[in-house]
Amino acid sequence: MIILILLVLILAGACLFLLWRLRLKEQEIYGYTEKLERDLSVLLSGGELPAPGIGKDTLQDKINDRLYRLSQVSRRKNEEMRQERNQIKELICDISHQTKTPMANITLYLEILQKESEKNAAGFLEKMSGQVRKLDFLMQSMVKLSRLDTGVINVHPVSAPVIDTLAAAAADIVPKADRKHITLSVDCDEKLMLCHDKKWTAEALANLLDNAVKYTEWGGSIRICVREREIFTEISVKDSGKGIAPERQAEIFTRFYREPEVHDSEGIGVGLYLSRKIVTMQGGYIQVVSEAGKGADFRVYLPRS
Numbered sequence: 001m002i003i004l005i006l007l008v009l010i011l012a013g014a015c016l017f018l019l020w021r022l023r024l025k026e027q028e029i030y031g032y033t034e035k036l037e038r039d040l041s042v043l044l045s046g047g048e049l050p051a052p053g054i055g056k057d058t059l060q061d062k063i064n065d066r067l068y069r070l071s072q073v074s075r076r077k078n079e080e081m082r083q084e085r086n087q088i089k090e091l092i093c094d095i096s097h098q099t100k101t102p103m104a105n106i107t108l109y110l111e112i113l114q115k116e117s118e119k120n121a122a123g124f125l126e127k128m129s130g131q132v133r134k135l136d137f138l139m140q141s142m143v144k145l146s147r148l149d150t151g152v153i154n155v156h157p158v159s160a161p162v163i164d165t166l167a168a169a170a171a172d173i174v175p176k177a178d179r180k181h182i183t184l185s186v187d188c189d190e191k192l193m194l195c196h197d198k199k200w201t202a203e204a205l206a207n208l209l210d211n212a213v214k215y216t217e218w219g220g221s222i223r224i225c226v227r228e229r230e231i232f233t234e235i236s237v238k239d240s241g242k243g244i245a246p247e248r249q250a251e252i253f254t255r256f257y258r259e260p261e262v263h264d265s266e267g268i269g270v271g272l273y274l275s276r277k278i279v280t281m282q283g284g285y286i287q288v289v290s291e292a293g294k295g296a297d298f299r300v301y302l303p304r305s
Contacts, residue, residue: 216242
């Protein structure tokens with residue numbers, strides 16, 4: 001009889017223990033469900049979850065880890081979207097600012113033309129033509145920048161002679177240099193090969209050469225020198241122009257930046273920005289060595305392999 005009573009008590013205790021454990025599990029499930037709901041609400045609202053502690057490799061720990069990773073991915077995506085929105089705003093402001101002057105000039109010349117005689121009309125028509133060319137150049141530059149920034153255009157490096165790329169870059173620059181009696185010299189091994197995108201690299205170098213011609217006085221010189229370094233191939237464009245003050249060298253590669261002394265000269269200030277973008281996309285970089293009044297040396301470094 002005593003044994004039977006003991007068995008009943010043991011069974012009753014076991015049932016109570018199982019019910020207690022079941023109740024704990026039920027509370028744990030409800031608690032985790034509420035936590036999961038809170039975490040999902042944070043994710044949906046664009047918030048960031050706290051980093052999980054050291055887990056015990058349970059299912060809950062794995063889910064917490066996945067949710068935390070998801071929150072990190074969401075945060076990065078939100079940051080990228082914010083930066084893209086800011087870039088679009090800046091781009092719109094830049095376009096508005098850069099087109100304002102030529103459009104105002106065209107409107108002014110049209111108003112003057114309406115009042116002037118045919119004898120004076122030709123001069124104003126030529127000025128209008130110049131402003132239209134400036135607008136066309138601006139729009140083409142903005143299209144290039146937007147395509148590079150958004151990845152619509154990609155560089156395709158292939159092995160090609162560097163001398164051919166230099167020739168393509170200098171093709172449109174030589175006449176401008178001749179008009180200012182600027183001596184243009186090239187020091188490059190004709191057999192030197194480099195894995196690079198010929199079209200876009202020529203575009204980047206042409207921008208550097210155009211700047212060199214623009215800021216070099218009549219009778220000056222520009223020297224292009226190509227040297228193979230341990231990791232990179234260096235393409236140097238060195239001029240005898242006005243130079244760049246050290247405090248301005250960090251700004252010259254920003255979009256639409258122009259030196260204060262040359263705001264009245266031709267250009268809109270996107271060449272160096274575009275050049276750096278092209279070189280960076282090929283795994284390289286641009287360095288400038290210059291002092292005010294002592295010319296500038298722009299050095300393009302592209303990986304040898």
